[in-house]
Amino acid sequence: DVQLVQSGAEVKKPGESLKISCKASGYSFTNYWIGWVRQMPGKGLEFMGVIYPGDSDTRYSPSFQGQVTISADKSITTASLQWSSLTASDTAFYYCARLKNRSPPDFWGQGTLVTVSS
Amino acid sequence: QSALTQPASVSGSPGQSITISCTGGSSDVGLYESVSWFQQLPSKAPQLIIYDVSDRPSGVSNRFSGSKSGNTASLTISGLQADDEADYYCSSYSSTTAHVVFGGGTRLTVL
Numbered sequence: 514d515v516q517l518v519q520s521g522a523e524v525k526k527p528g529e530s531l532k533i534s535c536k537a538s539g540y541s542f543t544n545y546w547i548g549w550v551r552q553m554p555g556k557g558l559e560f561m562g563v564i565y566p567g568d569s570d571t572r573y574s575p576s577f578q579g580q581v582t583i584s585a586d587k588s589i590t591t592a593s594l595q596w597s598s599l600t601a602s603d604t605a606f607y608y609c610a611r612l613k614n615r616s617p618p619d620f621w622g623q624g625t626l627v628t629v630s631s
Numbered sequence: 632q633s634a635l636t637q638p639a640s641v642s643g644s645p646g647q648s649i650t651i652s653c654t655g656g657s658s659d660v661g662l663y664e665s666v667s668w669f670q671q672l673p674s675k676a677p678q679l680i681i682y683d684v685s686d687r688p689s690g691v692s693n694r695f696s697g698s699k700s701g702n703t704a705s706l707t708i709s710g711l712q713a714d715d716e717a718d719y720y721c722s723s724y725s726s727t728t729a730h731v732v733f734g735g736g737t738r739l740t741v742l
Contacts, residue, residue: 548731557633557736558669558677558720574730608676617667617722617731619688621676 515539517547517609517622524628525599532595533625535609542590543567546612549583549594552624553605563612564592599629634732635660635721642740648709651737653721654702659732660723661702668697668706671718671736681706708739716741 520534535547548563562573566585573583582595592609607625610618636654643649653660653668660666666684669677679688681697684704694709704723708715721734 550733558722558733560731560733563730572729574728612731615663615724616665617682617724618669618677619667619679619682621678624676 515611515620517611517620519607519609519622519625522626522628524630527600527629527631528598529629530595530597531599531627532593533607533627535592535594535622537590537592537611540611542585543587546614547585547592548610548612548618549581549592550608550610550618551577551605552608558608561594561607566590566592599627601629601631603627604629633735634725634728635723635734637719637721637734637737639735640738640740642742643708643711644742645711645713647711648707649711649739651706651708651719651721651739653704653706653734655704655723655725655732656702656727658727659702659725660699660704660721662726663724664699665724666697666699666704667722668695668704669720669722671720673717677720711741713741715739 516538518536546563549561551559561577564571564583585592609622611620668681671677684699685697696707719737725732
């Protein structure tokens, strides 16, 4: 079975760095895209960007370009989302999801809650 | 503002049918046969319920059905049940942005 298992909830202070992860199993990790989706409290889904682990091709939605870094490690079938300096507006649930080329997600991780507060 | 437009809320009584619309444009919903719908139960991750406009993943009830006409996709839920109460999101690939886009979400209330 396809599974995407995300790392646990994080509580951080403004200005701190953070890397959250998404461990994939049950399919060929290098043959599908992995995307990240933000959901701010009480709001809808926002597509942040994607990575193709097969060749590390990475694409960001304009709203998130330069704000986060998406990466993937084929050896451990894990994708990551990283911030160098968090702000309170980064407080949200973050979901990883599997995607086929030019298609919406088909499988989702359980989500990681990131809380940024002084 | 979301790329795809959905009604903010819909409601229906148990046993009734409801339809949620998802309006995009000629570069997303109107162009691709890969429109998907997701159900998000309270405090849960989104779950795929319709893909490729009208296909259902294994295990999803046949009370959920999807269709598309022009730039508008629709999700119909028949025989409403209390546990259908959730947020529903549509999604499509967009040739304009070269990314996946989502609708703003529709909250379904079962009266």
